[in-house]
Amino acid sequence: MTASGVRIEWLDEIDSTNEESRRRFRAGEIGPLWIAARRQTAGRGRRGRAWADLSRNLYCSGLYSLKCMPGEAAQLSFAAALAAAEVCQSALADHTPKVKWPNDVLIDGQKVCGILLESADAPGQVVQLVVGIGINIMAAPDIPERPAVSLASLGASINPATALEFLVERFEHWRSVWAREGFTPIREAWLARAHGVGQRCLVRLENETLEGVFTDLAADGSLKLELAGGQSRLISAGDVFFPGALG
Structure with a gap:
């Protein structure tokens, strides 16, 4: 104990x-x-x-x-x-x-x-x-x-x-x-302590792969991803890969 x-x-x-x-x-x-x-x-x-x-x-x-x-x-x-x-x-x-x-x-x-x-x-x-x-x-x-x-x-x-x-x-x-x-x-x-804030990354979802910049952690814990053209997406589940490492 x-x-x-x-x-x-x-x-x-x-x-x-x-x-x-x-x-x-x-x-x-x-x-x-x-x-x-x-x-x-x-x-x-x-x-x-x-x-x-x-x-x-x-x-x-x-x-x-x-x-x-x-x-x-x-x-x-x-x-x-x-x-x-x-x-x-x-x-x-x-x-x-x-x-x-x-x-x-x-x-x-x-x-x-x-x-x-x-x-x-x-x-x-x-x-x-x-x-x-x-x-x-x-x-x-x-x-x-x-x-x-x-x-x-x-x-x-x-x-x-x-x-x-x-x-x-x-x-x-x-x-x-x-x-x-x-x-x-x-x-x-x-x-x-976060790794990769402000960096480009790939996010593999169940049915698609996105590329963008990890900009923030949302209030519910989702990853905020800024896509090309200034659009943003909230990711609640997925695998994230940063440059220089595959995992």
Whole structure:
């Protein structure tokens, strides 16, 4: 249990901490609870992508029952990104982790952390939120189109258990800010760490690909994309690619 009173449970092996979280919700768990695994056999990322299982990295999911609309709960992906970036920052004095829309943490343009928020079926006005986070502590996957890096390769010395405790504390901080003050302070803190603001990028949507300039983060967390001719578009879901990196 952390200093903030949030429970933490470590498992030796699980298919996916997100899937285990959903099972816990179905069994009556209401959270807050963070589940971490020393090994995942079927981890996944956004859009069903496989999540590489590498030894001594951090794989974890937080379970939260929230009284809010699903769209509001989704704003906590930005809180999770801030918390994860702060964990990486605590281990690396000479690097400044950046957050990449919608849910990655980068160091020197390379991915060090991914985040996947999901919801479970819940009755009434309650959103059962699963906050899945993976941090490359000791190793990074070799995926050419999505360059990745580990904290250890940059000289950091931090173990998964220590990283998780700090992650939970920082997520609780930002979740409390969100609960008291709404999304605005989260948005401002996220923008202060944002990768690519003012840069050209490609945005791949389900049925089209757009090119433009990432100008801002909208009040609801959407990406503001300025297209050719001065038109703008709000992107609520998609994959963003910046020059010099494919992912």
